[in-house]
Amino acid sequence: MIKRHPKRLTALLAAVLLGGGGGAFAVASLAPDISDVAVRDVVEVVEPTALAQQIEALDARALRLFRSDTIRATDTVEALFARLGLSDAAAAAFVRNDRDFRTQVMGRAGRLVSAEANAQHGLERLTARWAPDNDGEFRRLVIQRGPDGRFSTRVERAPLTASTRLGSGTIRSSLFAAVDDARLPDDVAVQVADILGGRVDFHRGLRKGDRFSVVYEALEADGEPMRTGRVLSVEFVNNGKSHTALWFQEAGKKGGYYSLDGNSLQSAYLTSPMQFSRVTSGFAMRFHPIHQTWRAHLGVDYGAPVGTPVRTVGDGVVDFAGVQGGFGNVVIIRHNSSDTTVYAHLSRIDVRKGQSVSQGQRVGAVGATGWATGPHLHFEFRVNGRHQDPLTVARRSEGQPLTAESRPAFDRLASATRLKLAAAASVATVARVE
16 A cells, blocks of 8 residues: 655645646637637518607607795795796686695795696696694695596695705804805704703804714605704814714613713703804893993893794793893793793793793793893893803703613714714715615
């Protein structure tokens, strides 16, 4: 018996494999030359459809024209039809006299209307969409021409669908101006100011060149955006310092915002009683415009037009709602055994004494009642009867930390969020994520 050394056996096996590979290559290289392959021509007669039949088919095909626009406050039916490319007196008369269209669409600036017209610019179908409540649904009003030429109206309900969108911007003058430049909804600016208000002073602390990236929900009806949903994550770079936030909800608990490293951004109090406005007088000494003397200003004044909504900065019970001396129309809310807030110079009061209110709920509207030189809100925060700077109180009121059980899920979400915010930072306009 011949014994072979294992190393020699391995070398022999390798040689066989290599030889096999070379053999395969040799077989492939010995294939017939393409020039030696027989070529066979196949000729078939193709008869095109007669031109007359094609023209007849095109004539039989109904042409449909589609156009969309938004309602303007001063619109008439004729003005709307002109923008939609419609020329149909009978349809205009029906729409003008339709009660649902008159009450739900005309005069409601911003509501989306779509029209389907025939080749003669006659109306075939008119659709208006709007989302009146925060119930996750929208309304669809349809005016349609029937086979007999008559029009009918129906109002339908359907669920809104959420899509995720990205955007970014740079501060040149204000947050709202930057949001407009980036073609983002104003409500994104409002939410960002609320989310990061305890970290960034959006009234006095913005710097030219500050930048932001945001991921948010758009609530859509038939593919058309109806309203802005929740801001899902945001990064705001203020004076060179990055501030981040993402929405996270633990199973069975109320959701909230956290920094990407897991610190809660929730606060018992909002930093402002208005969604966004300018501070005209802060918590400091000032020259009183009426008394013409230097006095301590024990609150914060927000300049805004009459009628601008005013909201409570925290949960509580209305302690007072009425007229009180120089405050004019005023609401005082007790939040706990020590904390109360004051909302003064209101043009109207929307709550009553003893009523329970929740954070962000409307309590009145900006006015100029009492001792006021112009429309504004005077806002105070008192702790055991002593006046405190509202911004300071809001920033030291922290939310609940993450639990150990939810940390792995949060970390996975934070990792994905970093990628989305990086993508948002690279776009100058709004992008949609499918």
